[in-house]
Amino acid sequence: MSLALNKEELTDYLNEVFPQIRNDFSIDELTEDSITMRLLTAERHLRPGGTVSGPSMFALADVCVYAMVLARIGRKALAVTTNCSLDFMRKPEADKDVVAHCRLLKLGRALAVGDVLMFSDGSDKPVARASMTYSIPPVHVG
Amino acid sequence: MSLALNKEELTDYLNEVFPQIRNDFSIDELTEDSITMRLLTAERHLRPGGTVSGPSMFALADVCVYAMVLARIGRKALAVTTNCSLDFMRKPEADKDVVAHCRLLKLGRALAVGDVLMFSDGSDKPVARASMTYSIPPVHVG
Amino acid sequence: MSLALNKEELTDYLNEVFPQIRNDFSIDELTEDSITMRLLTAERHLRPGGTVSGPSMFALADVCVYAMVLARIGRKALAVTTNCSLDFMRKPEADKDVVAHCRLLKLGRALAVGDVLMFSDGSDKPVARASMTYSIPPVHVG
Amino acid sequence: MSLALNKEELTDYLNEVFPQIRNDFSIDELTEDSITMRLLTAERHLRPGGTVSGPSMFALADVCVYAMVLARIGRKALAVTTNCSLDFMRKPEADKDVVAHCRLLKLGRALAVGDVLMFSDGSDKPVARASMTYSIPPVHVG
Secondary structure (H helix, E strand, O other), X not given: OOOOOOHHHHXXXXXXXXXXXXXXXXXXXXXXXXXXXXXXXXXXXXXXXXXXXXXXXXXXXXXXXXXXXXXXXXOOOOOEEEEEEEEEOOXXXXXXXXXXXXXXXXXXXXXXXXXXXXXXXXXXXXXXEEEEXXXXXXXXXX | OOOOOOHHHHHHHHHHHOHHHXXXXXXXXXXXXXXXXXXXXXXXXXXXXXXXXXXXHHHHHHHHHHHHHHHHHOOOOOOEEEEEEEEXXXXXXXXXXXXXXXXXXXXXXXXXXXXXXXXXXXXXXXOEEEEEEEEOOOOOOO | OOOOOOHHHHXXXXXXXXXXXXXXXXXXXXXXXXEEXXXXXXXXXXXXXXXXXXXXXXXXXXXXXXXXXXXXXOOOOOOEEEEEEEEEOOOOOOOOOEEEEEEEEEXXXXXXXXXXXXXXXXXXXXXXXXEEEEEOOOOOOX | OOOOOOHHHHHHHHHHHOHHHOOOEEEEEEOOOEEEEEEOOOHHHEEOOOEEOHXXXXXXXXXXXXXXXXXXXXXXXXXXXXXXXXXXXXOOOOOOOEEXXXXXXXXOOOEEEEEEEEEEOOOOOEEEEEEEEEEOOOOOOO
């Protein structure tokens, strides 16, 4: 139950394996069983009518659980999302970051499960809820 | 943001509208935006191999969110589940109650959303996670 | 891509491992990648107001995907549900069986996924939709 | 049960309300209760390792159900996603479009539900499955 990567190591590793999203997300806080990340909301994440797009919120939830799993198991880029469910509950504000609080609910040998609650920065009413299952490939000892 | 029914009134109302489940569930605690209920685990809830059945855990999550919504909107038995997602993470213990903590994430005019974390009584490792959406029928003013 | 168990063998095996549900469900049809089962709707499956309960529909979807997986991998009772999502779309009729059509979408070494569309017998409008993921334990060769 | 918009009208309307995605998706076929759309896979949709990103597949499923609902109810851009579930089953091929077949399962006054099966173009093994619920705002008659 300890972290394989701290916040700085995790940030570096995500930037290395996902360079295309390095300007989209940042890590606020990391503990042994939770992570808080934010979508650095920009024009490219918006939908007409001034709201954050569904795919951007999916991506935020997905990167949260992925980052949390990596923080625990270390530099293994191979974990893959197998399932997600999302509830969109309120319209996110277009000029605010979206802040996501993720709890790691299970970290098994084969499957990890996390849930995520997302808020417009500064609000305490959730805009969306997500749960994600990641499949962790077996370790091949060489 | 106040309760329309307190814990005793809610228990009475659930027993009245769902007499067939009065011996299955009880309410531990009720606040304005959360409820803790338990499945009073009995032989009829078990599966071979000594575990609580999936339908029993579905029923527990469902009654939690339903009860929470009723506690807020009052004696209206018409709210219906429109969606649920469930993650089964660990095997519940056959000789323990299943304790469910439900948070009300949204209570809109038309839709309510709650999420539920379930534990074998006495453990802090969740056995299952659920989220439920309820549709609330429009009020017809006579 | 062939069946390990035919319809009769599968029925016998389900009755053996789940004797408590043998009067609840029956198999209409089995192919290599689909199964049609029915809930033999009885008083115990109903909710006040004359509709089939959510837990009964969850159980039907769950047994469909389980049976489909067993039909392909053979007599291994150990597959466990790890995730499900359900949409409840219309009110099932209380005096009709619920007929479920399940498609096996994936049968991997570790995970199987199926989806299920449920109808009141004789209707072509779905009452509910479900998807289920089963985890298949690794085979230990002794 | 007839279409309010045909394929050309629907394409024009999507391009008008979502100009930012006009180069991402196209409609292959539209019927009264189904639509086939494709993600025109390009570099921006990929992840390291040569696969289509999760957010791109979420976006494809989302636009399918949205387009199907609009095709039936007409030029009303206000329908919003309230819930989705996704199963990722196989790795999509990086150099193929992703083709999505969507069925409209329910079109009620307040909620619409569709499910979507996605394939790498030319393959018959699904890469992902999705279901989406849309909330349809009440019509205000002026």
